[in-house]
Amino acid sequence: MPATRGKPLQLFDSMTRMLREFVPVRAGKAGIYSCGPTVYNYAHLGNLRAYLFTDTLRRVLLFKGYAVTQVMNITDVGHLTSDADAGEDKMEKAAAQQHRSVWDIARHYTDAFLADMAALNILPPDHQPKATDHIQGMIDFNRKLEAAGHTYLLPDGLYFDTSTVPDYGRLGRLDIEGQKAGARVADTHGKRNPTDFCLWRKSPADSRRLMEWDSPWGTGAPGWHLECSEMSLRFLGAPFDIHTGGIDHRQVHHCNEVAQNMGFLGNGDAGVRYWLHNEFLVLGDDKMSKSKGGFLRLQTVLDQGIHPLVYRYFCLQASYRKPLEFGWEGLKGAGAGLKRIHLRVAELAARAGADTATRLRDAVANPLTADVAALSTPLADGARRYLADLDAALSDDLNTPRALAALNTLLADDALAATDALRLAALFELVLGIRLLAMTADDLNLRAKDAALTDDRISALIEERNLARKNRDFARADAIRDELDAGGVLIKDGPQGTTWEWKPA
RNA sequence: GGCGCCGUAGCCAAGUGGUAAGGCAGAGGUCUGCAAAACCUUUAUUCGGCGGUUCAAAUCCGCCCGGCGCCUCCA
Structure with a gap:
């Protein structure tokens, strides 16, 4: 090698x-x-x-x-x-x-x-x-x-x-x-x-x-x-x-x-x-006054229900040699983007099969020992291009924004075989460190510090809402949904029933 | 006073001579009781302003405006 x-x-x-x-x-x-x-x-x-x-x-x-x-x-x-x-x-x-x-x-x-x-x-x-x-x-x-x-x-x-x-x-x-x-x-x-x-x-x-x-x-x-x-x-x-x-x-x-x-x-x-x-992280006006003094810790971000890796992703979106404008809107935007990436990777993992997903996850679990050559070996031509994009971006003075652009593009590329796409995601992960294979989108959702609703209370409300929906009491159902929303809880109705997650504060 | 950096769509941002990446938000659609979530589609004739160089400039030069860093500990 x-x-x-x-x-x-x-x-x-x-x-x-x-x-x-x-x-x-x-x-x-x-x-x-x-x-x-x-x-x-x-x-x-x-x-x-x-x-x-x-x-x-x-x-x-x-x-x-x-x-x-x-x-x-x-x-x-x-x-x-x-x-x-x-x-x-x-x-x-x-x-x-x-x-x-x-x-x-x-x-x-x-x-x-x-x-x-x-x-x-x-x-x-x-x-x-x-x-x-x-x-x-x-x-x-x-x-x-x-x-x-x-x-x-x-x-x-x-x-x-x-x-x-x-x-x-x-x-x-x-x-x-x-x-x-x-x-x-x-x-x-x-x-x-x-x-x-x-x-x-x-x-x-x-x-x-x-x-x-x-x-x-x-x-x-x-x-x-x-x-x-x-x-x-x-x-x-x-x-x-x-x-x-x-x-x-x-x-x-x-x-x-x-x-x-x-x-x-x-x-x-x-x-x-x-x-x-x-270069520095610079504080725009935004709602920065909330934490006044401009002394923002990682804990400050966590308190808002925002995952630490969202901050990592946020930083990766900019060149390290350019001042980065910090703002809550930007950070939450990064959170939404990172979440979507995780959802897509999860979908790829499902399509590629659990064995493949597990094997790739383990292969990149430790970037210090990961075998990049082995990971990139069987890769169709259409997939190789993204590996070249990644390498070109990084080789250009660590251009992580370009690397992320390539990642987004490949995740939307229907022509790629699921295994190839997942393999690429694993390779990108080695450099990006956003736990593409070792985490799910759900893991990104954190309870904000001042969230008042308990899990039990949320479950009860959801149950009550579903009952109301069944009885076509939509006024009651929507009122509950609003209550949960106000409490920072996002309702997701699906074929398998209703799930929920914390929203960033 | 000196040295240096930045100013690209509502937000973050890539691009430094060849005709504007990507993400978020927004809009339309699918789905839904309605929504949301998810998915699909879409979104800058234009790059702080004014001049100049060039066949061609967001990209080079000059001036101006705005923001910032360092010169004292600081990522």
Whole structure:
């Protein structure tokens, strides 16, 4: 079996700002480092979009036959909310507000984060190192930077001298001169260059931080940019293939990582072959005020009776490199679309036969081990075309909207044999992760948080309605239907009787 | 002040030189006591505005309008 298949994968690299063909450092393998969450609060939907993006990237590489290693950090060290001494430590602030230890805070929000990832069907990274487990590594990293002359000491800590590496800020297309002239240049409190950043922050002499460690530069905590450099190079080696993160990291965090890596590696190379950044989820007006503050969690979506995978599907409808407009209308629209897709796949499964459906479901249950070549083997010409469409879309910088368009088209293609169509659905599922074969449309219906009707009450009402219908008391029957509708329950009358489901709030 | 992004039908959105994917909603139909659900059919002479380049532009260039991100922690 070839190590890779399909068209060359084109990825938009932030360093060159160009589409570049993916050529791995090691043939047949791909290493990804994804900037993970700081666990001082719940992840919001925008954060989660970033992880859906990295998951798609990973699934596409797997689909194309690469052996993928993905590393995602968990930032459980508090970092200051500003570069000035007066800044607050996010972790410590959360701990103080909630009267819990910083370690409790970290554990709680890490667990919540992992639960969100699972709900979204995001494959767990191969490694999820916590920053606090790598303090010694970061200290060693700094020692090397210090020995190579990239650092200097200020009263409040150890700093990286960005003038010691060539072309600082290229990744972010930073205009250093322009920033100097600007009105918003931060207090440099002795920094040699405005862009210099902290590698080790000393605890104030008169107080202790809740999280602090001893180091050659005094007791304190590592600089925020350090952990990603240390852990990415430790787990993936240098150079490694792909580094991902939100677009907001392109200008500061990742520029600093590049500088650190260059200083550390000492060969004029940052050790990262492709930098990929996802755009933001943006909040339009819509009914967003309902949750005011714009802090929307996955739980917020669940409370509306909307399945987590609907959010995944919603994100897949847009390019990861374009801002995505969030709105409830759009999300519910995605829900309706995803539901119809599931209904069609279920119909295909019925036509293809239970044995085939079960076999295919099991074959794609684990994208890490799924045999794409075997799945795509007996496929009629008319079906092959859709596989080519899928590959072409994904190879074009992970164009999932196009992949979804192909999926919709193939599900409506009457010329396809049911087995072929279902096989294609299985292949699409490997990359999309919307549980096409492992879930049904019914599974998408969730009870909204404020739904008042109980299942028993609903059953009783339906029974009463059916009796009224039998007696041709349609006024009563319709009144019951309206009552159920008002309660968020959708009635479905069919030849086999009446069923019901929850509607999104 | 600097750097960068976006603006395509009611909504989300693909498309970046060759004459507008896909989904949702809407409309019509089948079904139904009527509906809903489901299924079938259908829906942008037009891509924020104004100029320009070109045989040809949503796609390239200029200006303008609107929205957003980063420059301080942030996906």
